[in-house]
Amino acid sequence: MTGPAMIFDKPNSYIGQPTPRADAARLLAGRGRFVDDLQLPRMVHAAFYRSPYAHAKINGIDVTEARAAPGVVAVYTGAELSKHVTPYVGVLSHLAGLRSAPQHPLAVDAARWQGEPLVMVIAQTRAQAEDACELIDPDLEELPAVVDSETALDAETPVLHSEFDSNLAWERTVDVGDIDSAFAAPGVTVVERQFRFGRHTGVTLESRGTVCDYDPSEEQLTVYYSGQAPHMMQVIYSKHLGIAEENVRVISNDVGGSFGIKIHTYGDEIAAGVAAKLLNRPVKFIADRLESFMTDIHARDHVVTAKMGISEQGTIVGIDFDDLTGIGPFSMYPRTSAIECNQVLNLTGAPYAMENYRAKGRVVFQNKTLMCQYRAVGHPIAMAIADCLLEDCARSIGMDPVDVRRKNLMADDSYPRNSTSGMKLDDLSHQKALEKLTEIMDYKGLRDDQEAKRKAGVYRGIGFVSMVEVTNPSPMFYGIGGAPIASQDGATVRLDAGGALHISSSITEQGQGTNAILGQIAAGVFGVDIERVKVSTGDTKTVPYGGGTWASRGAGIGGEAMLQAAHALKEQVLEVAGVLLQTPVEALDIKNGCVVDAGTDNERMPLADLARTVYYRGNELPSDLKPELIATRHYRVSDFPFVFTNGAMAAHVEVDIETGFVKVLHFWAVEDCGRVINPMLVDEQVRGGVVQGIGGALYEECLYSPEGQLMNATMADYIVPMAAEMPEITVAHIETPTKTSVLGAKGAGEAGTGGAPAAIMNAVNDALSPLGKSIWQMPMTPERVLQVINRN
Amino acid sequence: MKAPDFDYARPSSLQEALALLAAGEGGAQPLAGGQSLMPMLNFRISTPEMLVDLSGLPELRGLEQTPQGLRIGAMTRYCELEAFPDLAKIQPLVAAALPHIAHDAIRNRGTIGGSVALADPAAEMPAILLALGAVISLDGPNGPRDVAADDYFLGYYETACEPDELITSILLPKIEPGDSFGFHELVQRHGDYAMAGVAIRSSGIAPLAGLRIGFFGVADRALRVTALEDALNGTDGTDIAGALSHLSEIDFQGDTKITAETRAHYAGVALKRALKEMLT
Numbered sequence A: 001m002t003g004p005a006m007i008f009d010k011p012n013s014y015i016g017q018p019t020p021r022a023d024a025a026r027l028l029a030g031r032g033r034f035v036d037d038l039q040l041p042r043m044v045h046a047a048f049y050r051s052p053y054a055h056a057k058i059n060g061i062d063v064t065e066a067r068a069a070p071g072v073v074a075v076y077t078g079a080e081l082s083k084h085v086t087p088y089v090g091v092l093s094h095l096a097g098l099r100s101a102p103q104h105p106l107a108v109d110a111a112r113w114q115g116e117p118l119v120m121v122i123a124q125t126r127a128q129a130e131d132a133c134e135l136i137d138p139d140l141e142e143l144p145a146v147v148d149s150e151t152a153l154d155a156e157t158p159v160l161h162s163e164f165d166s167n168l169a170w171e172r173t174v175d176v177g178d179i180d181s182a183f184a185a186p187g188v189t190v191v192e193r194q195f196r197f198g199r200h201t202g203v204t205l206e207s208r209g210t211v212c213d214y215d216p217s218e219e220q221l222t223v224y225y226s227g228q229a230p231h232m233m234q235v236i237y238s239k240h241l242g243i244a245e246e247n248v249r250v251i252s253n254d255v256g257g258s259f260g261i262k263i264h265t266y267g268d269e270i271a272a273g274v275a276a277k278l279l280n281r282p283v284k285f286i287a288d289r290l291e292s293f294m295t296d297i298h299a300r301d302h303v304v305t306a307k308m309g310i311s312e313q314g315t316i317v318g319i320d321f322d323d324l325t326g327i328g329p330f331s332m333y334p335r336t337s338a339i340e341c342n343q344v345l346n347l348t349g350a351p352y353a354m355e356n357y358r359a360k361g362r363v364v365f366q367n368k369t370l371m372c373q374y375r376a377v378g379h380p381i382a383m384a385i386a387d388c389l390l391e392d393c394a395r396s397i398g399m400d401p402v403d404v405r406r407k408n409l410m411a412d413d414s415y416p417r418n419s420t421s422g423m424k425l426d427d428l429s430h431q432k433a434l435e436k437l438t439e440i441m442d443y444k445g446l447r448d449d450q451e452a453k454r455k456a457g458v459y460r461g462i463g464f465v466s467m468v469e470v471t472n473p474s475p476m477f478y479g480i481g482g483a484p485i486a487s488q489d490g491a492t493v494r495l496d497a498g499g500a501l502h503i504s505s506s507i508t509e510q511g512q513g514t515n516a517i518l519g520q521i522a523a524g525v526f527g528v529d530i531e532r533v534k535v536s537t538g539d540t541k542t543v544p545y546g547g548g549t550w551a552s553r554g555a556g557i558g559g560e561a562m563l564q565a566a567h568a569l570k571e572q573v574l575e576v577a578g579v580l581l582q583t584p585v586e587a588l589d590i591k592n593g594c595v596v597d598a599g600t601d602n603e604r605m606p607l608a609d610l611a612r613t614v615y616y617r618g619n620e621l622p623s624d625l626k627p628e629l630i631a632t633r634h635y636r637v638s639d640f641p642f643v644f645t646n647g648a649m650a651a652h653v654e655v656d657i658e659t660g661f662v663k664v665l666h667f668w669a670v671e672d673c674g675r676v677i678n679p680m681l682v683d684e685q686v687r688g689g690v691v692q693g694i695g696g697a698l699y700e701e702c703l704y705s706p707e708g709q710l711m712n713a714t715m716a717d718y719i720v721p722m723a724a725e726m727p728e729i730t731v732a733h734i735e736t737p738t739k740t741s742v743l744g745a746k747g748a749g750e751a752g753t754g755g756a757p758a759a760i761m762n763a764v765n766d767a768l769s770p771l772g773k774s775i776w777q778m779p780m781t782p783e784r785v786l787q788v789i790n791r792n
Numbered sequence B: 001m002k003a004p005d006f007d008y009a010r011p012s013s014l015q016e017a018l019a020l021l022a023a024g025e026g027g028a029q030p031l032a033g034g035q036s037l038m039p040m041l042n043f044r045i046s047t048p049e050m051l052v053d054l055s056g057l058p059e060l061r062g063l064e065q066t067p068q069g070l071r072i073g074a075m076t077r078y079c080e081l082e083a084f085p086d087l088a089k090i091q092p093l094v095a096a097a098l099p100h101i102a103h104d105a106i107r108n109r110g111t112i113g114g115s116v117a118l119a120d121p122a123a124e125m126p127a128i129l130l131a132l133g134a135v136i137s138l139d140g141p142n143g144p145r146d147v148a149a150d151d152y153f154l155g156y157y158e159t160a161c162e163p164d165e166l167i168t169s170i171l172l173p174k175i176e177p178g179d180s181f182g183f184h185e186l187v188q189r190h191g192d193y194a195m196a197g198v199a200i201r202s203s204g205i206a207p208l209a210g211l212r213i214g215f216f217g218v219a220d221r222a223l224r225v226t227a228l229e230d231a232l233n234g235t236d237g238t239d240i241a242g243a244l245s246h247l248s249e250i251d252f253q254g255d256t257k258i259t260a261e262t263r264a265h266y267a268g269v270a271l272k273r274a275l276k277e278m279l280t
């Protein structure tokens, strides 16, 4: 990749600096603009009557009393609403064989999970809408529910969709080398384990919500959306409500966390759009916490039987596994619910050089909340399969787990190359990351401490993970399969008369600091003080067209587009400056808002003077000079399907063997996300990700009764990690910029979530190893740990 | 998650409040700190016609050391109790337990009376009252009465306080020289309701004597197991295996987090750890 390579070394570059984020003060001052803050004239409120059963036939729903209730403006059943909105099917053509049934925003004939919206009530207040929901009289016939994914494919299990012959949604097999012979070879030790990964969900601080506002005079639908992909939502509202795409405007102001939860098509949000169009007035829907637990997508829910073989010398000969995952009754639209399983098949063992690999994945329908992409899609499963088996192998042959990794990690100088599963890899640094990790954690010291503590009856464990993370996806992720999801992003940089930059981008901000790094890149590359950069994102009407922020793509793709746009604007401005100052362009530069002499930094002309000349006194310019003080650039990843990053992490835990309680004492993460744009933001992304990973490993699980009732849909019962229990998290970096861009940034947002669970599981099993016990189920709740300790 | 409509009254005297409760004929419910009641209203689990806000009743206020012990007005907030001078000397068990009850934000509003009235089986305060032999003062249509903690906690969210009665105050008897206290709870996260916990008072430690052990987070209510206390009285508390067999008297409950069996084990662990801490 060619480009302005010098930009990172400039004295006024903000790239690489821990620049405070511009929006922090506003948010702290309570000036956030979240969806629920919005009050529009004539706005009404939606509440939903949701299925109390996991599976039921809808014989009819009597809404007469609800319609007559105080404050009620309208009531729509699924059957009524379906006249105004087309159903959707969550399949993608590149996931060959994936099938799902048409899904309606409000269920029409059958309810297929507890919490599925059946009726929408619109009233003057949310409380009135909820009152009216209580008056709805449904005739529902409860049907047997398919809850357990492990029996979903059994012949005696009811089939959820009559158009299909079974509850299988998708399956895929990867078979490389000859795993059976490799395992049968002399001297090879094979370990086999069954892993269970519980369902969990994102628990965003700001719940899902929307305000949909329809103006019939312009046939314009404006959707205020708490989410990550405004342009995708624009297409979806347009397509299914029958409104021209250009007449749908999607606005994402502040978003209070998303983690992948708010990037899907939710019936309640679509229904709010339909109601706005039918009523010609704004409709607000804000999911309450109960609705969030019941209807936000869940993730994980995998049962994996896996084997790894290792030679006497510690060489991994291969991995063989079978992944079964339950996705709820439909594949989520439009990203589908097969991606997580696909990622598991693609990513397992990707850090290691091995010859043989066989992976089978099956995705099944069941009567639970829909499962889909949540932070670090598939990664925690893939990393746990390979790295927990690796440490199991290490124990079996009596080798140190770090030494086994040293022996098997792909060499830092061996790229570009493919993973055994066929993923294209480049610019990775597993070896450097592992060495740095063992150094910063004082590995030897911890092992000495562990031995001493064991003698005193204290069970401490150290666990590792070497991981890859999929970031910066190319069109191969979704676009190729027919999803209306842009893989490229755009950035616009405009110089105003006062010398300030207005920048806009199609990537979005959900609290991670997207806007801050866009400002840093533009200010640094162009050459103005960051205070003079104003950032706009999250409005389909005003920003360039693009994919938004997900799959750790914001900085890598949107950031590169911004870099290119800022650089282009700089060249345009210098061309004008060269004419005005009668100086060759190569002899000029822009620094701190001034055109300067390159090399000496001698100030020649403030940008404001230049811009005012162009905008106000064009008469002073030669008539053939047509300055453009605005530049737009777009960027996509083209030569690779994804840009992989890598990291090495370690956990130090103490297991109370009398109770099964696990205390995480310390966590270390060495992350290589390529160029670090803002170390403060990257470190917090890694830490937040680690905490979410610890949540998945130790705390969080959506628990269902055998009838398919979600039993812990409150913050008191579904427990998320809290600050008091979180360990010190030490973050360090290796910077191997990706060659696919000038910026060189890869993603960093999902590493912690993807890697931490495996490291924690390894640490727990290391702690339990003197007892000859081990656990293979997440979350590793105290009771589960205790049960394995007590098991004979 | 919005509460259905209800009437709201904020009486300024105990008599007025009791009259409102009586007139409500079961449809009126007292509101203290709201930390438990408001979620129940929003979940529509509790649907009272009227809330009688107790925050304006002078009779339910006050927190003072009397010759009999520490008298805690029902509307005393956890945070006020935490800030009471020398609490760790006057009532060491309470001082030890308070930081484990929820979080600052909840302790800033939640009241002692509210906790005792609600009688959540996993709440700390009821077990502490049992351990300390506290007395709960009630007032109602038939006049004031005092109920010993031992007679107060009857079942799952069920207490001796009638729907038309109010808790006015709680008396924690003065501690005696030589009294010792132990407290331990098992929680996955600090501030959560316990998976099992104990609050202990003993009038001696070598040997243990006059033990009162309140268990919480184990069954349908906070409770004591007197046979277990008897088995420990007179011992030095280091070998408790035999005494633990009396835990079988408890009807341990399972929930989404743990089974009844694990809970029974945890109750024994909590007791062992509390005693150990108390004795060292």
Ligand SMILES: Cc1cc2nc3c(=O)[nH]c(=O)nc-3n(C[C@H](O)[C@H](O)[C@H](O)COP(=O)(O)OP(=O)(O)OC[C@H]3O[C@@H](n4cnc5c(N)ncnc54)[C@H](O)[C@@H]3O)c2cc1C
Pocket: B029, B030, B031, B032, B033, B034, B035, B036, B037, B038, B054, B074, B075, B100, B101, B102, B103, B106, B109, B110, B111, B112, B113, B114, B115, B116, B117, B118, B120, B122, B123, B124, B125, B161, B165, B166, B167, B168, B191, B192, B193, B194
């Ligand atoms: C996140 C969270 C965590 C929590 N964790 C814990 C914990 O770890 N341990 C714990 O013990 N508690 C915990 N709680 C509960 C908290 O302590 C409650 O505040 C307390 O149990 C009730 O006190 P309140 O003043 O808020 O009562 P309210 O919620 O106002 O009332 C509770 C009930 O008592 C009745 N009532 C209140 N006062 C009187 C009175 N004087 N006479 C008769 N009836 C009355 C009300 O009618 C209502 O039924 C937690 C709460 C939350 C929200």
